[in-house]
Amino acid sequence: MNLLVYYFKMMHKVLLLVYRWQKYLFFFIHQLYNIINLLKNKISVLAIESSCDDTSAAIITDGVVISNRTATQIVHQQYGGVVPELASRQHLIHIIPVIDAAIKDAGMDLQNIDAIAFTRGPGLLGSLIVGVSMAKSLALSMDIPLIAVHHMHAHVLAHFAEEPKPSFPFLCLTVSGGHTQIVLVNDYTDMKVLGSTIDDAAGEAFDKTGKMLGLDYPAGPIIDKLAKAGKPVFHFPEPQVAGLNFSFSGLKTSILYFLQKAVAENPNFIQENLNDICCSVQSSIVHILLKKLKKASEITGIKEIGIAGGVSANSYLRQSFDEEGKKHGWNTYIPAFEYCTDNAGMIAVAGYYKFLNGEFCDQNVTPLARMEF
Ligand code: ADP
Ligand code: MG
Numbered sequence: 296m297n298l299l300v301y302y303f304k305m306m307h308k309v310l311l312l313v314y315r316w317q318k319y320l321f322f323f324i325h326q327l328y329n330i331i332n333l334l335k336n337k338i339s340v341l342a343i344e345s346s347c348d349d350t351s352a353a354i355i356t357d358g359v360v361i362s363n364r365t366a367t368q369i370v371h372q373q374y375g376g377v378v379p380e381l382a383s384r385q386h387l388i389h390i391i392p393v394i395d396a397a398i399k400d401a402g403m404d405l406q407n408i409d410a411i412a413f414t415r416g417p418g419l420l421g422s423l424i425v426g427v428s429m430a431k432s433l434a435l436s437m438d439i440p441l442i443a444v445h446h447m448h449a450h451v452l453a454h455f456a457e458e459p460k461p462s463f464p465f466l467c468l469t470v471s472g473g474h475t476q477i478v479l480v481n482d483y484t485d486m487k488v489l490g491s492t493i494d495d496a497a498g499e500a501f502d503k504t505g506k507m508l509g510l511d512y513p514a515g516p517i518i519d520k521l522a523k524a525g526k527p528v529f530h531f532p533e534p535q536v537a538g539l540n541f542s543f544s545g546l547k548t549s550i551l552y553f554l555q556k557a558v559a560e561n562p563n564f565i566q567e568n569l570n571d572i573c574c575s576v577q578s579s580i581v582h583i584l585l586k587k588l589k590k591a592s593e594i595t596g597i598k599e600i601g602i603a604g605g606v607s608a609n610s611y612l613r614q615s616f617d618e619e620g621k622k623h624g625w626n627t628y629i630p631a632f633e634y635c636t637d638n639a640g641m642i643a644v645a646g647y648y649k650f651l652n653g654e655f656c657d658q659n660v661t662p663l664a665r666m667e668f
Pocket of ligand 1: 347348470471472473474497498499501502513514515516519604605606607608609610635636637
């Protein structure tokens with residue numbers, strides 16, 4: 296009887312200890328799990344991206360992206376923008392071949408994968424559903440963990456897909472077709488938005504201007520090319536927005552009014568001045584972006600600065616960003632082109648660091664069209 300009492304007393308003490316130290320115990324067990332995994336073999340994560348009109352799959356092994364395959368949907372070009380219903384149908388067609396290609400490029404087979412990362416949001420719901428369902432099915436059938444990734448976190452983490460990598464803390468200007476924001480990045484999983492657009496995104500400003508000029512979608516790369524043979528001779532009013540936020544809808548309207556007036560006077564105005572119009576619009580957009588980025592650096596005192604997202608492929612932005620950097624003593628970072636537009640390589644980087652942190656999700660996870668940063 297005495298022995299039984301002693302046993303229960305001991306158990307009580309052990310449980311109390313476990314309860315009191317559970318935070319550290321879980322951390323310790325998790326780190327032990329990581330170390331065992333590292334010793335046992337390499338950690339490989341398969342990542343899937345399907346938030347908009349690119350179907351992409353990538354594999355990261357021990358923090359190095361070893362394959363990154365993307366199928367871009369050209370079906371939208373004739374409509375001047377992404378048609379959500381068509382996008383999700385295209386994802387269905389592309390997703391298996393793209394995953395297959397990423398695994399083959401990596402010289403692996405599915406058995407080597409330790410976890411599946413996927414874009415949970417934000418994005419088009421119909422598009423996200425395809426990637427999320429694929430990720431969940433794979434994880435379930437292989438009995439491996441699932442990792443949900445925020446698309447915009449991943450755009451920032453594209454800086455870690457290849458060398459040179461920024462050191463923490465750094466500022467990231469993320470400019471894409473759907474987003475424009477300045478992010479303070481403290482760590483792989485700790486980031487804060489300092490400013491964002493209150494209306495249109497920078498990529499939208501390029502694409503909508505392109506539509507007014509009769510250019511194909513997406514117009515960003517076309518404007519970039521045409522601007523090279525032009526001069527910034529036309530001037531548009533600069534938006535006055537408080538703090539580190541952006542606005543591009545006023546610029547869009549002033550471009551529209553400017554074109555309407557000019558075409559009324561000369562019906563061939565656009566054809567005759569296409570290069571100069573493109574160069575002027577591009578220079579206005581880049582000026583707005585860099586002015587706020589400079590302000591963010593002044594406020595935070597951070598000189599470690601990167602740009603990311605589809606618009607960071609813009610040659611004038613890249614050149615001006617480097618020039619600003621030299622002027623202000625910044626260390627500047629721009630990911631390689633394949634990691635700028637939507638791609639699974641960046642999802643893989645985000646997924647890998649979440650894996651190391653033990654941030655997994657369960658099979659009940661759903662895609663989110665809007666997702667808090
Ligand atoms: P999202 O994820 O929001 O769909 P992406 O990151 O895929 O956006 O980027 C697509 C956007 O980038 C489009 O708006 C496109 O016009 C723009 N873009 C791509 N290349 C360039 C370029 N060279 N110059 C300007 N904009 C560009
Ligand atoms: Mg994107």
